[in-house]
Amino acid sequence: MSFWEKVNDLDRRIIYLIIGLTVFIPLLFNVTMESKPTQPVENIYDKINSLEEDDVVLVSFDYAASSLPELQPMANAVIDHLFRNDIKVVGMALWPVGVGLGTLVMEKKAAKYDKEYGKDYVNLGYKSGGLVVIDSMGGSVKKTFPTDKDGVALKDLPIMKHVNKLDDFSLAVTLSAGDPGLRHWVMVASDKFGLPVAGGCTAVSAPQFFAYYNSGQLLGLMGGLRGAAEYENLIDVPGTASAGMSAQTVAHLMIIIFIIIGNISMFIIKRKKEKEKRK
Amino acid sequence: MIELSLTQAIGYTIGGFLTLCIFSFLYKDNPLYKFAEHLFVGTSAAYWFVTFYHNIIRPNVINQFKEGNYWPIIPVILGIFMLFRLVPSLSVLSRMGIAFSVGVMAGYQIIRHLETNILRQMGATMQGFDKISFTAGNIGNAINTILILLVVIAGLVYFFFSVEHEGAVGGVAKFGMWMLMITFGATFGYTVMARISLLIGRVLYLKEQWWLSIKYLLGI
Numbered sequence: 001m002s003f004w005e006k007v008n009d010l011d012r013r014i015i016y017l018i019i020g021l022t023v024f025i026p027l028l029f030n031v032t033m034e035s036k037p038t039q040p041v042e043n044i045y046d047k048i049n050s051l052e053e054d055d056v057v058l059v060s061f062d063y064a065a066s067s068l069p070e071l072q073p074m075a076n077a078v079i080d081h082l083f084r085n086d087i088k089v090v091g092m093a094l095w096p097v098g099v100g101l102g103t104l105v106m107e108k109k110a111a112k113y114d115k116e117y118g119k120d121y122v123n124l125g126y127k128s129g130g131l132v133v134i135d136s137m138g139g140s141v142k143k144t145f146p147t148d149k150d151g152v153a154l155k156d157l158p159i160m161k162h163v164n165k166l167d168d169f170s171l172a173v174t175l176s177a178g179d180p181g182l183r184h185w186v187m188v189a190s191d192k193f194g195l196p197v198a199g200g201c202t203a204v205s206a207p208q209f210f211a212y213y214n215s216g217q218l219l220g221l222m223g224g225l226r227g228a229a230e231y232e233n234l235i236d237v238p239g240t241a242s243a244g245m246s247a248q249t250v251a252h253l254m255i256i257i258f259i260i261i262g263n264i265s266m267f268i269i270k271r272k273k274e275k276e277k278r279k
Numbered sequence: 280m281i282e283l284s285l286t287q288a289i290g291y292t293i294g295g296f297l298t299l300c301i302f303s304f305l306y307k308d309n310p311l312y313k314f315a316e317h318l319f320v321g322t323s324a325a326y327w328f329v330t331f332y333h334n335i336i337r338p339n340v341i342n343q344f345k346e347g348n349y350w351p352i353i354p355v356i357l358g359i360f361m362l363f364r365l366v367p368s369l370s371v372l373s374r375m376g377i378a379f380s381v382g383v384m385a386g387y388q389i390i391r392h393l394e395t396n397i398l399r400q401m402g403a404t405m406q407g408f409d410k411i412s413f414t415a416g417n418i419g420n421a422i423n424t425i426l427i428l429l430v431v432i433a434g435l436v437y438f439f440f441s442v443e444h445e446g447a448v449g450g451v452a453k454f455g456m457w458m459l460m461i462t463f464g465a466t467f468g469y470t471v472m473a474r475i476s477l478l479i480g481r482v483l484y485l486k487e488q489w490w491l492s493i494k495y496l497l498g499i
Binding site for chain 1: 299306330331334335339340388389391392393394399400402418462465466468469471472473475476477478479480481482483486
């Protein structure tokens, strides 16, 4: 068996092991890598910087634990930026698990910036219905969510005093792992009610959402771990996304090398077989 | 540094063990993987059942009934009808619930889909043609605008099967196919990034929470 035939028949477990090591080693030695911000991510950062102190931003945590490694760093970075700029945050979720994940982020960042629940931020909780919920919020936020996640009436919370409809928010940021999520926010909040919508999504779904960004229906977009790392870089608060980008880069390089080697071996073996046939 | 309680340390340790059990499948199928897989399916089903009960059934049905609002009985009946698919003699009733939900959502979404995914996207594809300029500094935008339109047309021609893909049509269709391949390549790249991100998430968990828990439990 020639070298290339051995390569072609390589046990896939060896490839798993190499990929595992390329991810594990950079993380073990805390190798960091700076991610240069791209325009779609910078747009979100610039928009938040342009907001005034009394502005209220809606953040929807539309994901579950399965996409936590990609979307939780985005949530951390965006909430950190909003609280640092003294902007009020109204959290909500179109996915049930998003309530708990959003609460984790908001409470951690509220403690960091000394923010008060009900005055500086609130978590409305989960509401089933997806598209219908967003549409209903366009008519009345308080009718859609009569209480926050703990059952406190919204009319009793100072942050909600001037928030009645979707139009009263300055921006909606949705962190989305699928449906219901970013697509529905674009369809209703952006296209129907004209609210600026920015989003973060898993890398798998990023290509389809760039079409909304290019058409101007989406203000900005963070795609996958790289998008999160870019935002962490912009606010200068390195987190798990920045830590993971070095591993991500090395793993991608390794996969590219595997693809090239795999193709070379395939062509060489194919040529060899054709030669043998001719004989 | 993360501060841990005993219950957190035990929880993280179990989580780390189950993560390794799942990863052991990469070597080959084994009882530890099977155990973790079945545990995951069972706990997920129980978790989602409780979550949906507290977030959907209790506020939208039980609490409504307590307040004297009995209208939710209609969706409850339609929902129960859907379960009749499991009873062959009554399965015809399940169509009512399915037909209602499909009909309502189709009627509700069709306008929004038309506007967001067709009209606005078509507009964006064609926009900028009135402002095309090949002066210095605008050449990049002009080429981009023309390229987008050409690629969209070529992509559509590739899926237009009423005319045989020969001659000029064949050439355009082939160009469309190459553009589709480039798109799939970019999508594949993003998919790889997503999968590696999940692995990074697990490795970070093992490195931080799990390792700290082990040290905590061993008193190191």
